[in-house]
Amino acid sequence: MIETYAEALQFIHGRDRFKKKPTLDRMREFMALLGNPQDQLTMIHVAGTNGKGSTVAFLRDLFMAEGNTVGTFTSPFITRFNERISVDGEPISDADLLADVQRIEPVVAQLDAELGAEGPTEFEIDTALMFSYFASHPVDIVVVEVGLGGLYDSTNIITPVVSVITTIGMDHMKILGDTIPKIAAQKAGIIKPDVPVVVGRLTPDALAVMDDTATANHTQVCALDRDYKVKNQPEDEWGERFAYAWGDRRWRHLQIDLLGPYQIDNAATALTAFITYHLVKKQRVNIAEIRQGLAHTAWPGRFERLNTEPLIAIDGAHNEPAMVEMTQLLRQHFKQHDVYIILAVLADKQYDQMVQTLLKVRNVHIVVTQFQGPGKRAAATPQALEDAVTSKRVTMAPDWPTALKTVLGTISADDLVLLTGSLYFISEVRQYFKGTDE
CATH class of the missing domain: 3.90.190.20 (Mur ligase, C-terminal domain)
Structure with a gap:
């Protein structure tokens, strides 16, 4: 029986990180046994090689500037495990995490008995904890970051309102493939039928994979540099400033506190996903709230x-x-x-x-x-x-x-x-x- 926060962490970290054969079947069975909590949530799904965390943070603060309550699921954590499951930037409490682990532990034991060595992995348990927590502690929207890849990532059992892919680069090649198109195909695995896709700055071969996957899923890709554009407007202070254009939306002097030209890309990708969400929901956006949300965003450990x-x-x-x-x-x-x-x-x-x-x-x-x-x-x-x-x-x-x-x-x-x-x-x-x- 798990009775303390320390035992709860031990239970989570004591699991295998990977299994030999990638599959979502185990995760789907896991969720079914928990009553499919993910089906109760309104979500945005964020994949990519780099920039996922910052993009999630920008999205969180854009929605919060409108007065929404925002859940986030991110990895890895910087200081404490609890950061991975947060509400409005505040990590889950030790007591809530313990209660959540106690709720899912019997289900994990059941799957272990049924599947033997192929029982749930550490990240599948993290994901289950997150879905379970937000289903019992409702928020207006959950921004879910992919752990690794996309196609077989344990978060990929959801149907989000918008799918986001930030960047495609050479990382985790042993698992995801040794070329940009192979890695792009794994990331494109989060694209769902009729769900709009927003992507950051991708190479032409990576973007082609996204477009083809989207077409097969009766949806389309909105891409940085092709559909929406940014222009750096440098200044001397810490942070970055940029102009943004997408269709008839043309906004100048958007300010962020994160440093690096790639953070402009992340902010613009988040902003486009935010606008896309509002288009799907037939809601208006407010430029004053957008400015406030972007300027407020902080992300520990990123310059x-x-x-x-x-x-x-x-x-x-x-x-x-x-x-x-x-x-x-x-x-x-x-x-x-x-x-x-x-x-x-x-x-x-x-x-x-x-x-x-x-x-x-x-x-x-x-x-x-x-x-x-x-x-x-x-x-x-x-x-x-x-x-x-x-x-x-x-x-x-x-x-x-x-x-x-x-x-x-x-x-x-x-x-x-x-x-x-x-x-x-x-x-x-x-x-x-x-x-x-x-």
């Missing part, structure tokens, strides 16, 4: 400032496409500064390529280090990282606090210190800077 003087930031740029975006951001906002990057990544990432990408920015210096990897996932060792690249601008430290101390001893007042490479790593750093109740 987040932890300290101002010296400027210390963290960013969960955990794969090669994210590092390419990072270099654009550094060139645009920090070309006048020396940038010291403390990099720690998981061992299964393309870390040699990530380092080479960052070194293309002339004012970047990199200290490769390591952190405690989550569960069974190993972090790359500094030696492996250093062996992967030879450059005078790359040095090594045994752990990140040592790396940070070394860097702070060498920088000048207007330099930037950026800790990046894995969301798990920056979670550790964030807890150190901000303190935690764990």
